[in-house]
Amino acid sequence: MTAMATELAGEQVLLLPQKALYWPAARTLMVADIHFGKAASFRAQGVPVPRGTTSENLAALETLLTTHDAQRIIFLGDFLHAKAAQAPATLQAMLDWRSRHRELELLLVRGNHDWHAGDPSELLHVALADEPFACGPFALCHHPGVACEGYAIAGHVHPVFHLRTARESLRLPCFLLGTSRAILPAFGAFTGGHSLIPQASDKVYVVAEDSVFLIEKR
Template identity: 45%
Template structure:
């Protein structure tokens, strides 16, 4: 286990939590990534909001680092791979095309999220298989919206969970993983996403925060 990841037991199944805000199943050799929101900066600019470019390249670069570290045999995106219809801008598609050329044989699965439905499907050249939730894969029910399912542990995204950490006068909002008895939620992966504050005090939940290149459990 590298310094930037932490392998935990989730209801009897190993799951490696990565500081890049993704999870890796070491048995299935699959990478789980939630809420990438590719092209969100292009959407803002198309709607007249002057935000800097470059978040797509940054996000795909972190995905490259995860692939180099874990050598996954597949990637499953837990919804909201794209942000909106304007995400199909030439700039974003070009960056994604270059990324795909670096990993041409890697199977990609998208569990359709609410933003994906509005954005529309990627062109066939990207080789993305789209499925609906819950998508059963090994011991998991892979979803976009947090939920519980029968006979499988659900992993989802959608909420973009963050935890507020305070020490004295200092405050920080850190991305976090949340795991309850029957379902868990991954942090948003995209470089240009907001966050929904959650509590570390929820009964029966384990919360792990990402702080720089570390992942650690928050004690209740």
């Protein structure tokens, strides 16, 4: 897999094809919008959707940890999708994963879904914070528009970019990096995406299979 190195607020970071950000100097991974239990929440409302998204999300986290020397994961909101995400089977899968990473620090900057779903189980040992959360030169948020000091890193909008040719069009997850804020793509399986029009100062980095690459403006 090919990550993209760039600089934010004077810090070197990596934009990862797994739709996460890695801050090597702080040994910190940042993940937005994992939405644990979203599929279970839909099934609880009678909507027939596939199972296995929690396992897929946990496997994706596992891949990040085997690839990068991280001692902390910061979740930028929407850790749980809804109250139905507190289901015993979902929690047990998360506890099994947590038992393999007891020394790993976990921090959740609460998002809008977290306020409705409730905080994660105390058994998961996830520290909790409200936005904006100051972390070095960064202000870690869920919502991109929160007033804050420092360079904001946020999620919430699940950004995707339309890559078009004469005959084809692709919707690809993307990172939007501006002069004062960055928006991360949604990390979770079964989350969808929202097409955004980048601001003039934004750099757009799309995720295509195992690579991240910069969209050159014309």
